[in-house]
Amino acid sequence: MTDTLAHEALSSGSNGSLDPVTFEILRSRLSAINDEAAMTMRLVSGSPVANEAYDMNVGLMDADGDCFAIGMYITIHALALSSTVKDIRQRFEAADIGPGDVFMSNDPYVGACHQMDVAVVAPIFADGRLVAWTGSTVHQIDLGGPVEGQVQLGATSIWSEQPLFPPIKIVDAGELRPDVERGYLRRTRLPHLVGLDLKAMIAGCNVAMARVQDLAGRYGTDVVLAAIEGVNEATAARFRARLRELPDGTWSHRGYIEYDEVYPVVVEMTKQGDSLIFDYTASADQAGAVINCTRPACVGAVVAAVLPYLCYDMAWSPAGLQRAIEVRTREGTVVHAAWPAGTSKATTTGSFMATISAGVCLSKLLAASESHLRQFMSTWMGGLYVEDLFGTDQRGEFFGAAILDAMAGGSGARAFADGLDAGGFLDSPSAIIANIEDIEYSYPVLYLSRRIQADTGGAGKYRGGNTLAMTYIVHGAERLPVKILHAIGTYQPGSVGVAGGYPSNTNQFVIKRGTDVRALLAGGGVPDDLEDLDGKLEIFADPIVKTSQGPDDVHRYVAMGGGGYLDPLDREPERVLADYTVGAVSVAHARDAYGVVIDSDRVRVDAAATEQRRRDIRDERRLSASPLSGAGRSDPS
Amino acid sequence: MARLNERIEVVGTGAGAVAVCGCGHEIGPAAENYKLHLLMREGPVQNAGPWVDPNGIGGDRFVCREFFCPGCAALLDVEIAQRHEPILWDVRLDLAAPESESESAG
Numbered sequence: 001m002t003d004t005l006a007h008e009a010l011s012s013g014s015n016g017s018l019d020p021v022t023f024e025i026l027r028s029r030l031s032a033i034n035d036e037a038a039m040t041m042r043l044v045s046g047s048p049v050a051n052e053a054y055d056m057n058v059g060l061m062d063a064d065g066d067c068f069a070i071g072m073y074i075t076i077h078a079l080a081l082s083s084t085v086k087d088i089r090q091r092f093e094a095a096d097i098g099p100g101d102v103f104m105s106n107d108p109y110v111g112a113c114h115q116m117d118v119a120v121v122a123p124i125f126a127d128g129r130l131v132a133w134t135g136s137t138v139h140q141i142d143l144g145g146p147v148e149g150q151v152q153l154g155a156t157s158i159w160s161e162q163p164l165f166p167p168i169k170i171v172d173a174g175e176l177r178p179d180v181e182r183g184y185l186r187r188t189r190l191p192h193l194v195g196l197d198l199k200a201m202i203a204g205c206n207v208a209m210a211r212v213q214d215l216a217g218r219y220g221t222d223v224v225l226a227a228i229e230g231v232n233e234a235t236a237a238r239f240r241a242r243l244r245e246l247p248d249g250t251w252s253h254r255g256y257i258e259y260d261e262v263y264p265v266v267v268e269m270t271k272q273g274d275s276l277i278f279d280y281t282a283s284a285d286q287a288g289a290v291i292n293c294t295r296p297a298c299v300g301a302v303v304a305a306v307l308p309y310l311c312y313d314m315a316w317s318p319a320g321l322q323r324a325i326e327v328r329t330r331e332g333t334v335v336h337a338a339w340p341a342g343t344s345k346a347t348t349t350g351s352f353m354a355t356i357s358a359g360v361c362l363s364k365l366l367a368a369s370e371s372h373l374r375q376f377m378s379t380w381m382g383g384l385y386v387e388d389l390f391g392t393d394q395r396g397e398f399f400g401a402a403i404l405d406a407m408a409g410g411s412g413a414r415a416f417a418d419g420l421d422a423g424g425f426l427d428s429p430s431a432i433i434a435n436i437e438d439i440e441y442s443y444p445v446l447y448l449s450r451r452i453q454a455d456t457g458g459a460g461k462y463r464g465g466n467t468l469a470m471t472y473i474v475h476g477a478e479r480l481p482v483k484i485l486h487a488i489g490t491y492q493p494g495s496v497g498v499a500g501g502y503p504s505n506t507n508q509f510v511i512k513r514g515t516d517v518r519a520l521l522a523g524g525g526v527p528d529d530l531e532d533l534d535g536k537l538e539i540f541a542d543p544i545v546k547t548s549q550g551p552d553d554v555h556r557y558v559a560m561g562g563g564g565y566l567d568p569l570d571r572e573p574e575r576v577l578a579d580y581t582v583g584a585v586s587v588a589h590a591r592d593a594y595g596v597v598i599d600s601d602r603v604r605v606d607a608a609a610t611e612q613r614r615r616d617i618r619d620e621r622r623l624s625a626s627p628l629s630g631a632g633r634s635d636p637s
Numbered sequence: 638m639a640r641l642n643e644r645i646e647v648v649g650t651g652a653g654a655v656a657v658c659g660c661g662h663e664i665g666p667a668a669e670n671y672k673l674h675l676l677m678r679e680g681p682v683q684n685a686g687p688w689v690d691p692n693g694i695g696g697d698r699f700v701c702r703e704f705f706c707p708g709c710a711a712l713l714d715v716e717i718a719q720r721h722e723p724i725l726w727d728v729r730l731d732l733a734a735p736e737s738e739s740e741s742a743g
Contacts, residue, residue, distance in 0.1 A: 247639060248731035254718065262698060262719060272731070364728055367642040415643065456688045491695025492682055492717050499642040500712040505688030506695075541694040558688065566644065567712040589687055618710040625676035625705050628724070 018226050022219070026227035027234075027315060029215060030069055034058050037208040038071045041136050045200035047193055048442055050138045052434035053404040058204055059318075060212075060228075061085050061121075061133040066319035068231045072430045075307055076113055076351055078318040079300030081135030083111025084119040088167045099125040100174035102202055104184070105167040106143065108294040109339055114346035115162040116140045116150045120170070120201035124209050126216035131225055134208035136201040140194055141388070141400045144187035145344070148400060149388030151486050152344040153546055155289035161344040163187050171202060189390070190400045235311075235320025240274035242310055243324060247368050248272050251361035253496075255353040255382070257284075257488050258543040259291045263334045265353040269361035274324060278302050278358055281330040289342025290544075291334060293350030297343075298335040299327045301354035304427045309362040312375065345544075348384045349488055352427075356382045356494055359426055363412065363498055373415045378464060378498045379563035380419075380426040381409020383489020385507045387557070394444045394476025401443050405450065406487075406507070408433045410457045410465030410561030413501055419465030419562035421452045421584065433468075446475035448517070448527055453505075453558055454586050458493070459593035460501030460564025461571045466584055467505065467561040471530065473517055473554055480549040485509045489560050490543045501564030502593065509557040511538045511547070517554055530556055568594045569614050573605040641728045644713055645671060654732050662708025670726040675704040675713060677724075682717060 018026070038058045042051045049055045057073035065085030070078040087110045088103055102122040106115045121135040145152050145162035152161040170180050184198065185191040216224045250270045257263040263284040270277045286292045293301070302325065303318045311321065329336035335354050337343055343350070359379060366376040385406035393399040408431075411423030424431035436447045448471040457464035474480050487507040488494065495504035515535035520527055527533050533554060540547075549555055576596040579585035581603060590596045595617045597609035639647040644659050647667045654667035656674075665674030683689050684701040702716040702724065716725055 250729040250731075252725055252727050252729075254722070254725060256699075256719075258695070264719070264722075364642070368640055368728065368730065370640070373643065453688070455686065459686065491690060492699040493685060493689055496717060497715050499644050500714060502715050503685050503689070503717055505686060506690045508688075508691070510692075539692045539694065561688075569712070586687075593686065621678065621703075621705045621710045621712070622676070625678035625703065627707065628673050628675070628677055 018223065018230055022223070023227055023230050026215070026219065026224065027231050030060060030227065030231065031315070033208055033211040034060055034069050034071050036211065037134060037136060037204040038073060040207045041138065041200045041204035044196070044203045045138060046196040047138065047141065048434050048438060049141060049402055049404065050197065050200065052438055053407060054428065054430050054432055055139040055404060056137060058134070058136045058208070060208065061135065062228050062319070063130045063132060065089055065133060066232065068228050068317045068319050070316050070318055074428045075304040076297065076300040076347065076355065076427055077117065077137050078303055079296045080111045080113045080117060080119050080137060081121055082318070083296040084167060085121050085133045085135065087111060088121070091167070097123050097130070098173055100171065101169055102171035102205055103167045104170045105165060107164045107166045108297065108343045108346065110166050111296045113293070113297045113300065113351060114150070114343050115143055115164060117347065118201070120205060122205040122209055124212045126213050126221045126224070129221060131216060131221055132212055132228060134205045134212070136204035138197045138201055139402065140197060141402050142189045143194070144189070147484070147546070148189060148390040148482050149402065149484050150344055151388065151484055151544055152290060152342065153484070153544060155342045155344065157289055158340045158342040161289060161342045231315055231317050232320040235315050235317035236323040238314040239311060239321050240324050243271060243274045243276060246271060246365055246372060249368070251364045253357045253360040255357040255494060256492055257291050257334060257349050257353055258491050259287055263287065263291065265335055265350070265357050267354070267357040267361060269358065271365060275326070276324060277326045277328065279328040280333065280335050280354065281328055283333045283335050286332055286334050286337050286341045290345050291349035292337035292341045292343050293335055293346035293354065294343060295329055295336045297346055297351040298329055298354045301351040302327050302358050305355045305358035305362055308426060308429065309359060309366065309375070309377065345486060348386055348486070352384060353488065353494070355427055360496060367498055376415040378412030378419065378458070378501055378565045379495040380411045380423070381467065381560045381562060382494020382496065382504070383487055383507050383560050384409070384425065385487035385509065385557055385559055388484040389443060389480055390482040391444070391480050392477055399443060403439070405433050405468060405470055406557065406559035407431050408468045409559050410467045410495070410504060412495065412562040413458070413460050413462035413464050413565035415462070415565060418463045419457060421457070421466045422468050423465045423562065440475070444475055444477035444480070445472045447472045448554065449529070452584070454583055455589040456505040456558065456561035458495060458497045458502040458504045458562060458564030459568040460497055461566035461568065462564065464495060464497070464501070464504050464562030464564045467559040469556065469558040471554055471556045474549055474551055479551060482546070483549055484546050485540065486544040488543060493560065495560055495563040497564040499565060500567040502568065503563050504561035505558065507558065507560050509540055511549060512536065512554045513538055513550070514552050515554050518552060530554060569617060573607070573610050577605050639730050639732065641671060641730065644711065647730060647732065650732065658706040658708055658711065658713065660706060660709035660711065662706055664706070667730070667732060670724065672704050672714060672724050676707050678703045678705070685715065685717065
């Protein structure tokens with residue numbers, strides 16, 4: 001950059017700030033750098049978790065570690081990366097943080113969302129000055145511990161989960177430290193995969209480093225620094241303005257985590273003027289291990305909910321948002337773990353439910369606003385099912401996998417349209433799932449079906465998005481010796497409805513043992529569902545199960561849909577018919593939930609029968625429901 | 638005009654404000670939990686839909702509470718809760734807030 005360019009950029013704004021055009025160019029460029037870092041990471045990583053399911057993210061932090069740009073993947077990581085950088089700033093001497101250094105950590109008590117989400121961060125220097133940090137993270141399939149994968153079944157504290165490492169330097173002045181790399185890979189059952197992911201995260205950081213340095217070279221370091229601060233300021237200002245447009249009040253929600261007992265995640269959100277407070281102090285005390293999240297993950301979870309509900313039209317600068325948001329937690333709870341409580345499954349338990357609960361409050365805030373009702377969304381998939389598989393693959397090699405198909409949950413209903421079938425989940429605007437063929441190529445499985453399951457979205461005038469259901473068998477190997485199935489939302493639907501909309505379905509996983517599936521396939525048939533097969537159905541009552549799958553066993557799981565909006569009796573009958581014609585709603589559900597009688601032979605609505613059915617449902621409501629006395633029934637909070 | 642959602646509006650101000658269903662039925666004082674002034678049906682969580690814990694693995698820990706307008710029988714809220722938990726007061730508008738601040742822009 002020429003001196004003239006730098007001078008002009010700085011002097012044409014008021015109070016020494018950037019002129020708007022330069023600022024917008026730099027803001028967009030910084031965002032694009034983030035995207036390029038993420039793309040680099042995906043291309044280098046050999047893990048389907050990163051390059052097929054995008055369970056990862058990148059971020060750019062300012063010199064102090066505040067995240068001014070988060071990538072469009074799993075947004076909860078914004079705080080993980082930020083907290084990790086702040087810890088490094090606090091604990092390392094300035095002289096030990098230099099150009100070309102890269103640090104890594106998986107310590108949730110420092111910042112990582114859980115042990116599996118390794119945070120890799122690097123300082124960015126320009127003109128000998130620390131101007132920013134870059135960070136990347138990918139969910140790892142195995143990082144050691146007594147149990148394969150992420151869920152440390154039987155753990156009673158963090159001592160019996162995956163080993164922790166607070167921030168350590170993995171690259172020193174551009175040189176990979178082989179001793180540190182060896183120590184890191186020694187603990188995992190999948191050193192090749194984890195090693196490649198480590199290189200992918202470092203590569204992502206390297207690209208971001210180089211691009212920001214290029215930017216500083218072209219525009220000047222001071223200009224880039226002013227742009228970074230400008231992003232935070234602009235987002236904070238727009239966010240505060242957005243809050244001022246919305247009604248004041250307090251919204252509450254109780255979400256639940258099923259484990260050895262039920263752990264409520266309780267949030268009270270107070271919106272007053274241009275500030276937003278999320279109070280989680282009434283949440284359940286922590287468990288010994290597995291399901292808790294630490295405070296940085298809870299704060300990140302709040303940011304992950306606020307971004308899509310309120311910030312759809314502004315730069316996603318978590319640091320800017322945080323200037324207007326306060327998160328209150330109580331140490332020793334399931335959303336603010338006290339050392340040494342374990343956190344191995346945090347991102348699908350404590351922090352996940354913190355996001356969902358905050359999202360429910362935000363959805364009801366938007367529902368109370370006439371001017372912003374169009375941005376309303378009912379609850380997105382309120383409980384994520386994950387399956388960790390380990391064994392010998394079709395090539396005779398040991399493998400480990402995290403099957404993340406259930407990330408294609410249903411999205412919440414909107415105020416003018418239905419939720420999206422298999423729309424994804426709230427935490428990740430870029431969520432996708434792997435192609436079946438990719439999964440079958442990588443692992444010894446054969447899918448019998450993967451489809452959108454009718455009737456799983458919450459009923460409503462606008463219904464929640466339906467979710468996926470899948471069945472598969474072992475293929476190319478004798479058996480799957482280790483399957484760890486885990487979810488919340490198995491006893492109750494986490495995707496609640498709003499204003500009279502019903503919740504979605506629950507997460508479900510079963511295995512039909514000893515079936516005749518092989519004979520059926522050999523004869524050219526393909527079972528449509530488990531009901532078409534002989535065998536013994538094993539229903540798992542626990543939300544976390546370690547089991548195995550034999551050659552004749554068929555595994556089925558149903559992920560979670562989205563919540564509905566408004567009374568389903570207000571849904572136009574023709575919309576219900578349209579759902580029926582595409583297999584989104586069954587005749588029985590149309591009649592029971594929507595009061596719509598479908599003549600399936602003629603594929604039309606029976607108008608008279610529908611009118612009568614809806615009258616009957618309303619009469620039934622009056623007869624079966626009772627007035628409340630009020631005293632003692634309401635939550636005093 | 639303030640409202641809890643598209644279906645329930647708040648009419649009046651201050652201590653005299655009342656929550657009103659879209660059908661015109663006065664639900665109750667806006668300063669109180671609107672749900673306590675509705676009809677409620679409490680049943681198994683399976684009442685929420687055909688794919689809600691169809692195998693009953695959660696036992697009877699959770700219940701489905703459906704709240705209906707006493708006037709028009711419209712379904713105004715569905716709450717999933719543990720059986721022993723009180724009815725949640727999920728929406729409390731700050732009725733003292735100036736109306737212009739509540740809905741000033743779009």
